[in-house]
Amino acid sequence: MLEFIIQNNVMCHAVEAxxxxxxxxxxxxxxxxxxxxxxxxFTMSHAAFAGGAAGVFFGFPMLLSAVVTxxxxxxxxxxxxYRTRMHTDTTLGVLFGTMMALAIFFIALMQSEGRGxxxxxxxxxxxxxxxREEIYALVVIACSIILLIVIFGKEISAITFHRxxxxxxxxxxxxxxxxxxxxxxxNVAFCLPIVGGLLLYVWLVTPAAIVYQFCPTIxxxxxxxxxxxxxxxxxxxxxxxVWSLPVGPLTAVLFSxxxxxxxxxxPKRKVCRQIY
Amino acid sequence: xxxxxxxxxxxxxxxxxxxxxxxxxVIKGVxxxxxxxxxxxxxxxxxxxxxxxxxxxxxxLPLVKGxxxxxxxxxxxxxxxxxxxxxxxxxxxxxxxxTPYTVLDVVRMGxxxxxxxxxxxxxxxxxxxxxxLRLLRIDHLRDELIGTLSGGQQQKALIAHNLAKKPxxxxxxxxxxxxxxxxxxxxSSLLCDICESGVPVVMVSHAFDSLPRxxxxxxxxxxxxxxxxxxxxxxDVADIIRSAPVxx
Numbered sequence: 001m002l003e004f005i006i007q008n009n010v011m012c013h014a015v016e017a018x019x020x021x022x023x024x025x026x027x028x029x030x031x032x033x034x035x036x037x038x039x040x041x042f043t044m045s046h047a048a049f050a051g052g053a054a055g056v057f058f059g060f061p062m063l064l065s066a067v068v069t070x071x072x073x074x075x076x077x078x079x080x081x082y083r084t085r086m087h088t089d090t091t092l093g094v095l096f097g098t099m100m101a102l103a104i105f106f107i108a109l110m111q112s113e114g115r116g117x118x119x120x121x122x123x124x125x126x127x128x129x130x131x132r133e134e135i136y137a138l139v140v141i142a143c144s145i146i147l148l149i150v151i152f153g154k155e156i157s158a159i160t161f162h163r164x165x166x167x168x169x170x171x172x173x174x175x176x177x178x179x180x181x182x183x184x185x186x187n188v189a190f191c192l193p194i195v196g197g198l199l200l201y202v203w204l205v206t207p208a209a210i211v212y213q214f215c216p217t218i219x220x221x222x223x224x225x226x227x228x229x230x231x232x233x234x235x236x237x238x239x240x241x242v243w244s245l246p247v248g249p250l251t252a253v254l255f256s257x258x259x260x261x262x263x264x265x266x267p268k269r270k271v272c273r274q275i276y
Numbered sequence: 277x278x279x280x281x282x283x284x285x286x287x288x289x290x291x292x293x294x295x296x297x298x299x300x301x302v303i304k305g306v307x308x309x310x311x312x313x314x315x316x317x318x319x320x321x322x323x324x325x326x327x328x329x330x331x332x333x334x335x336x337l338p339l340v341k342g343x344x345x346x347x348x349x350x351x352x353x354x355x356x357x358x359x360x361x362x363x364x365x366x367x368x369x370x371x372x373x374x375t376p377y378t379v380l381d382v383v384r385m386g387x388x389x390x391x392x393x394x395x396x397x398x399x400x401x402x403x404x405x406x407x408x409l410r411l412l413r414i415d416h417l418r419d420e421l422i423g424t425l426s427g428g429q430q431q432k433a434l435i436a437h438n439l440a441k442k443p444x445x446x447x448x449x450x451x452x453x454x455x456x457x458x459x460x461x462x463x464s465s466l467l468c469d470i471c472e473s474g475v476p477v478v479m480v481s482h483a484f485d486s487l488p489r490x491x492x493x494x495x496x497x498x499x500x501x502x503x504x505x506x507x508x509x510x511x512d513v514a515d516i517i518r519s520a521p522v523x524x
Contacts, residue, residue: 170389
């Protein structure tokens with residue numbers, strides 16, 4: 001898709017993968033942070049991780065098993081976080097621990113069988129491992145997320161503002177909420193091979209955390225988050241390939257550095273010291 | 277106007293409701309008819325089921341037994357239709373200072389349920405939101421972030437959010453809790469006007485000094501039961517609630 005700009009095939013592949021993965025994740029990150037469901041985000045990313053690890057171990061397609069596990073977790077998580085009488089964080093903590101344990105269990109088994117390469121790519125991702133069809137799938141997912149945000153913009157903004165007030169306004173909260181969980185599940189599963197199970201969570205939270213420092217309204221956040229995440233991801237992919245550094249971890253560190261910088265210069269931290 | 281000489285806007289028949297997962301019913305066998313243009317104050321001790329009663333009227337809680345009809349619509353069959361028609365100002369809210377929504381955004385959200393899934397906001401929706409802001413005298417705050425306002429201003433924004441809906445029934449849970457005395461009187465007068473226009477107002481409150489000077493229906497809840505249902509004047513409400521019989 002971007003061959004007309006980037007002549008180097010490997011570089012082009014890496015930039016495309018990182019760019020389209022980051023767009024979908026960044027938009028979802030705005031929803032995740034504004035709905036205060038970061039714990040749901042990390043549980044789902046680790047569910048995809050566990051599913052991917054199990055899939056690779058048993059010889060199933062990794063993507064398919066990651067999608068299935070992530071979706072299954074979303075189905076369990078929805079009722080858990082929406083209806084449980086127990087504190088959401090507690091139930092998600094249990095779920096997250098279970099998923100992480102499963103992922104580590106299968107990775108340890110693979111390592112003991114001498115399949116270290118499979119295990120490492122699951123942990124840290126491999127930006128040039130994707131087939132062209134998988135990059136097209138990322139484009140489709142990113143476009144679908146944008147389309148849904150545009151179509152259901154008013155419902156989503158009301159739900160992210162206050163779930164109970166949205167329900168009182170007559171908005172059907174549950175279908176939008178489950179659609180949102182479904183989008184996270186699919187997006188997380190497709191991004192897993194690029195950035196790896198351990199780092200995926202950075203893409204699902206940090207873009208929104210960065211732009212939150214500068215954007216007063218949610219509309220601005222929806223526009224700025226993919227732009228910022230796209231720039232950081234492209235820079236990470238290019239720098240990683242040029243200097244032979246692991247692209248996923250490098251980009252994750254870049255996200256964190258930009259976040260620290262954003263917090264340092266954020267207008268939201270300004271304190272009025274003048275007495276009029 | 278009283279609850280008996282016109283058809284009821286809200287009709288509760290022996291309702292029993294509970295919260296999801298609760299072991300016992302929170303509302304036990306309450307029957308109540310509220311007509312158009314009535315002003316109803318729901319009183320009673322903490323934990324008596326006052327907020328639960330309002331949530332039941334909205335259809336937010338599962339109905340174990342009995343029937344609830346609001347403006348001719350029955351819960352739970354027509355729950356969404358009822359929610360689009362009912363304004364409900366909630367009690368507990370705490371917006372973070374950097375919540376990324378302006379006051380106008382919040383007030384406009386009140387109409388989103390009415391607009392429907394695939395439709396866009398019309399000029400009429402925006403006009404209704406602006407009118408609600410003007411009624412609450414917070415139109416000058418329309419572009420401020422909701423979380424940067426004081427508790428009282430946020431409370432007004434939430435009332436405006438519900439008025440923008442142009443509700444057929446207005447329910448309020450402790451609407452005066454964050455308001456200063458002057459603003460209480462303003463809001464009280466506004467609620468009185470809403471009542472005069474035929475919309476029944478049902479209010480849970482412990483602040484009786486700012487009630488409108490008009491006939492007020494006083495409903496007292498205790499231990500999930502309705503123990504008193506009478507009509508009074510604003511000045512007598514506190515005494516009536518204090519002297520209500522104790523539920524068995």
